[in-house]
Amino acid sequence: MKKLIFGLAIFGGLNTAHAQIDLGVKGGINFSTLSNYPTSKFKVDYSLGGYANYAITDQFSFQPEILYSKQGAGLKTNSNAKSRLVTHNINIPLMGRYEIMDGFNVEFGPQLGFLVSAQQKIKDGKTDIKTNVTDNFKTFDFGLNFGAGYKISDEIEINARITKGLTDINHNPDGRKTTNTYFNIGIAYKLSEL
Incomplete structure (x- = not known):
């Protein structure tokens, strides 16, 4: 046991000596929907936040992030009214990143999500109706991220x-499993x- 602790301490010390941590901000456009949610379709919104990228080797890095993210779904209606579900979330992705070639990387990792609030918005002509539906959803969401990036500059x-999303976020016991799904295109600045 002592040898293991000693070996880990030496490895950690060597790693720290060569480690680099980049701090930055990022933002992007979300294309989000809810699976198994009645009449749902994709809607467009945004995310903003920051990251810390810890270089483990020249190719591998670990990148935790904290993001404010607007998600939810568009809702199909039988009339000319426009309806959508808007959720406000704080997400914490914990990404492992691998640089395949100079400037190009792929990433994978879990995400912890926390619901702040949810609203259903209906626009029918000049009438806007907003309904708080936060209680319809669970406040915690666990998901997986897959992605890729390209460095335009340093x-x-x-x-x-x-x-x-892997967690059933449906708070109503109706037997329907509802999960978050979204695609994000963004830019990060160190x-x-x-």
Whole structure:
């Protein structure tokens, strides 16, 4: 046991000596929907937040993020009214990243999601109706992310990511499993290095 702890301490020390941590901000466009939610379709919204990228080797890095994300779904109606479900979320992706070639990387990792609020919005002509539906959904969501990115420069990266929720977020006991699904296209900007 002592040898294992000693080996991990040496490895950690060597890693820290060569480690680089990049801090930055990122934002993007979300194309979101809810699976198994009645009459749902994709809707467009946005996400904003920050990240810390910890370089483990020249090719591997670990990147935790914290993002404010507007999700939900468009809802089909039988009239000319436009209806959508808008959820406000705080998401914490924990991404492992691998650089395949110079500037191009792929990423994979889990995501912890926390629902802040949910509203159903209906627009019928000049009439806007907003209904708070936060209690219809569970506040915690666990999902998986898959994505890729390309560094345009040392500071700027464009990226795309698919997030698939694994948690049933439907709070109503009707036997229908509802999960978050969204696709994000974004840009990240490195602010500093540690």
